[in-house]
Amino acid sequence: MTSQTTIDKTGPGDGTPLTPPDPAPVRGLRGHPWFTLLTVAVGVMMVALDGTIVAIANPAIQKDLNASFADVQWITNGYFLALAVTLITAGKLGDRFGHRQTFLIGVVGFAAASGAIGLSSSIAAVVAFRVLQGLFGALLMPAALGLLRATFPAEKLNMAIGIWGMVIGASTAGGPILGGVLVEHVSWQSVFFINVPVGVLALVLGAMILLDHRAENAPRSFDLLGIGLLSGAMFCLVWALIKAPEWGWGAGRTWTFIGASLLGFALFAFWETRVREPLIPLTLFRSVALSAGVVLMVLMAIAFMGGLFFVTFYLQNVHGMSPIDAGLHLLPLTGMMIVGSPLAGALITKLGPRVPLAGGMAVTALAMYGMSTLEVDTSSGLMSLWFALLGLGLAPVMVGATEVIVGNAPMELSGVAGGLQQAAMQIGGSLGTAVLGAVMASKVDSDLAGNWTGAGLPELTPEQLDKASEAVQVGVPPVTPGTPEQVVAKITDVAHDTFISGMSLASLVAAGVAGVAVLVALLTKRGANAEAGGAGAAHI
Numbered sequence: 001m002t003s004q005t006t007i008d009k010t011g012p013g014d015g016t017p018l019t020p021p022d023p024a025p026v027r028g029l030r031g032h033p034w035f036t037l038l039t040v041a042v043g044v045m046m047v048a049l050d051g052t053i054v055a056i057a058n059p060a061i062q063k064d065l066n067a068s069f070a071d072v073q074w075i076t077n078g079y080f081l082a083l084a085v086t087l088i089t090a091g092k093l094g095d096r097f098g099h100r101q102t103f104l105i106g107v108v109g110f111a112a113a114s115g116a117i118g119l120s121s122s123i124a125a126v127v128a129f130r131v132l133q134g135l136f137g138a139l140l141m142p143a144a145l146g147l148l149r150a151t152f153p154a155e156k157l158n159m160a161i162g163i164w165g166m167v168i169g170a171s172t173a174g175g176p177i178l179g180g181v182l183v184e185h186v187s188w189q190s191v192f193f194i195n196v197p198v199g200v201l202a203l204v205l206g207a208m209i210l211l212d213h214r215a216e217n218a219p220r221s222f223d224l225l226g227i228g229l230l231s232g233a234m235f236c237l238v239w240a241l242i243k244a245p246e247w248g249w250g251a252g253r254t255w256t257f258i259g260a261s262l263l264g265f266a267l268f269a270f271w272e273t274r275v276r277e278p279l280i281p282l283t284l285f286r287s288v289a290l291s292a293g294v295v296l297m298v299l300m301a302i303a304f305m306g307g308l309f310f311v312t313f314y315l316q317n318v319h320g321m322s323p324i325d326a327g328l329h330l331l332p333l334t335g336m337m338i339v340g341s342p343l344a345g346a347l348i349t350k351l352g353p354r355v356p357l358a359g360g361m362a363v364t365a366l367a368m369y370g371m372s373t374l375e376v377d378t379s380s381g382l383m384s385l386w387f388a389l390l391g392l393g394l395a396p397v398m399v400g401a402t403e404v405i406v407g408n409a410p411m412e413l414s415g416v417a418g419g420l421q422q423a424a425m426q427i428g429g430s431l432g433t434a435v436l437g438a439v440m441a442s443k444v445d446s447d448l449a450g451n452w453t454g455a456g457l458p459e460l461t462p463e464q465l466d467k468a469s470e471a472v473q474v475g476v477p478p479v480t481p482g483t484p485e486q487v488v489a490k491i492t493d494v495a496h497d498t499f500i501s502g503m504s505l506a507s508l509v510a511a512g513v514a515g516v517a518v519l520v521a522l523l524t525k526r527g528a529n530a531e532a533g534g535a536g537a538a539h540i
Contacts, residue, residue, distance in 0.1 A: 031211030036151045037160050039209050040144035041167045043107045043202040046195050047137040048168045050079070050114075052175030053182075053191055060188040067123040074127045077242050082134025084426040085234045089227050091142030091419025092279055096222070099146035099415060100212040104203060106140030111199020118189040142418030147210060149406050149414040158403050162345025165398035169337035169391075176312070177327035184324070226271055226279035233264025238427065241434040249438055280416055284409060292523035293404035294420055296357065298428035299517035300364070300397045304390070306432020307368050307510040310440065310503045317475030318376060318496050332384040336391025337398075344396035353400040357521035360400070363393030365514035372507035376496045393514075397521075404524045432513075436506040437473075443502040444473050451494045457487070468495075475499045 029035055054075065062072045094102040113132040120126045144164070152160045182190045240257035247254045272278040285291045315326035347356050367390035374383065402421050409417035448469050453459060460468060468478035477495035479488050 029209045031151065032209065033151045033153075033156070033160070035205075035209045036147055036211075037163060039202060039205040040103065040147055041164060042198060042205060043103060043110075043140050044144050044164065045167055045171045046107075046110055046114075046198050046202070047140055048171035049175050049178070050133065050137070050195070052172050053179035054079075054175075056176055056179030057183050057188040057191045060183050061123070061126065064188065065121070065123045065126070071123045071127070075123075075130055078127045079130040079134040079137075080426065080430070081235065081238055081242070082131045083138050084238050084423060084430070085231050086135055086138040087142060087423040087426065088230060088234075088280065088416060088419035090138040091146070091415035091417070092222075092227075093139065094143040094146050094415035094418075095413060098212040099143040099150065100206070100210040102139050102415075103143035103147060103210065104206045106136045106138075106143060107199050107202045107206065109136030110140060111196050111203075114192045114195035114199070118192040138419075138422075141422045142415045145402070145406055145418030145421065146414040149418075150411070151211070156349075157407070158349040158399065159342060159345040161402050161406075162342040162348075162395075162399045165344075165395070165402065166338050166341035169341060169394070169398060170334055174327070174334060176330070177324060180322070180324035180327060223272075223275050223277060223279040226268060226275060229264055229268035229271060230279060233261050233268060234423070234427075236261035236264060238430055241427075241430040244434050245437055245441070280420075281413070284413065284416075287408045288523055289404055289525045290408035290417075292520050293401045293408070294424045296361075296397065296517055296520045296524065297401045297405070297421060297424035298431070299513050299520060300361070300394065300401065301425045301428025302432035302435070303364055303368055303510040303514040303517070304394055304432070305429035306436035307371060307507055308390075309433050309436065310506055311371070313475045313499075314374065314503060318499060329380060329383060330387060332388035333391040336388050337395050340392050340395030341399055344399045348396065348400050348403060352526045353404050353524050354522060356396040357400040357404075357524055358518050360393045360396035361514050361517040361521055363389055364397070365393075365511045365518065367393055368507050368511035368514055372504040372511065374500070374503070374507075376500060397517075400521075400524070404526075407526065432510070436509060439506045439509050440502040441469070441473055443505045444469050444498055447501055448472055448494075448498050451498050455490050455494050457490055457494065471495070472498050473502065 058072045058075060061067065061075065090102070090106075110133055113129045113136060117126050117129045117133070120129060145161075148160050148164060149157065178194075179191055182188075182194065236257045240254050240261065243257075244251075244254045269282060272280060272282050311330075312326060315321045315329055321329065344356060344360070367386050370386035370389065374386075405421045405424075406414060406417045449460070449465060452465075452468075471478040472495045475496065477488070477492040479491050483491070
C-alpha cells in the first residue's frame, strides 16, 4: 500500500510556508508512528551493535581460524568500506522504490549475512560476508530515517529521532559488554548468530506495521554515472584513511588515493549539474543549515569516535581491565546518551536546534578536555564524570544534527539525506581515528626515546625503538621474555606515561575540533521542510 502526498509549501503569492493539517488519528498497527519507531529501532540496533560488538570477537576469530592480523583487520575494514561507500546510493534506492521495501530487504540481508558468518569455517568467508553485512546495513539505515520522516508529524519528529539516536548510542556503547559476555561464555559465532532472531523480529514487525510513503515527485530514474563517481571517490577517501597509519601520512600511496578521491568528488559535482535526475541535487547544499548539519556530524564523529578509540586501550592496557570491565566503565557515557537523547529531542522541539547543538558541542569539548587530564592512576569516579559529560554533550548533537540534515531536505530526498547523515558520521569516525592516531603516534615517537633513557633503561636501536613505539601507542609495555621484574616495572612505567602523554594530546585536539563545531552549530536552524514530516500519515 502506497501513500502519495503532494504538499503546497507556500501561501498564495507571499511565499509564507503553510503547515499541513495535523495527521488524522491512525487506527490499527499499519503506519502507526510509535510502532514504526519500534520497528526501525529493532533493525537499526543490529547495525549499530555490529559496529563495536565484533571488535571483542576478533581475537577469538583469529585464533580459531588461524588468521593473520591483516586478515582480522579486514573483518572490520571490509564492513566499514561497504557501509560508508554505499550509504548515499542506498538512500536513493529508498527514495526511488520506497523506504519500507528497502528497509525490509536490508533487514533480511543483514540477518542472513550474519548467520552465514557464524557458519563460516575460513577467514575469507568471514570477510566476504562482512562486506555483505555492510551493503545490507547501508540499505537499512537511511531507510529507517526516511520512514521516521514520512510517518511522524513535525512536532514529534525530534522526539522520534531522539529515541532513534538513543538506540544507536546504547547499541554502540553496549556492544563491547555484550560481545565480551558472548565470546567468554558462548562462542565467537554467537556474536553473529544473535542477529538472526533480531532480524526475524524486525522483519515480522516491518511486514505488519510499516507503511510505504512516497513523495509524488520521487525520482524515477537512476544516475548510474553519478553513483559510480561518488562510490569511487568515497572508496578512495575511506581506503586512504584506513591505510594511512600503515603506509604513513607522507607516503605517495596515501596521497595518490586522496588525490583520486578529490578528483572523483570534483567530477561527481560537475556531472550532477548536467544530469536530469541527479543522485544528489547540488541545490540541496544551498541550504546553509543542511550543509552545517553535515559538517557538524563529521566534526562530532571526529571528536567522539577518535577520542574514544584511545579510551578503550587506556582502560584495558593501562588499567588492566577485562573487555567486560572496560565496557562497564563506559556505562556512564551510555546511560547519559540513553537518558539525554529523548530529552534532547523534546528540548530541540521547543527551542530549535541551534542552542542545544552549540551547548552539546561545548559540553563535548569540556569532556574531551577532561579526558586529556586522565592519568595512570585516575580513579573510576573521576573517569565516570568525564564519560558522563561526554554522553550528555553528544545526545543533543546526535539528535539535532540528524533533524537538521533530514528536515532541511525535500521529502522526496529524505533517503539521500539519511544517507548523507550516516556517511558523514562514518567518514568523521574514520577521520578521527586516523588523524588522532597520527597525533598519538607522533607524540609517542617524540617522547619515548627520552623517557626510555631518562628511566635508566638500555638504549634501543632504531629498529627496537620503532617496535617499542608501536606497542606503546596502544598502551602495551614492550617487554621481552626473561626480562627481570625490576626492569619490567620501569618499562611499564615508561610505556604507560608515554601513552598517557599521547592520549592527552589527542584528546586536546579532539576538544579543539569540538570547539570548532560549536561555531558550526550556530549556523543550523529547524528543518525548512519539517512541516512535511507527517503529511503522508494524514492519509493513512
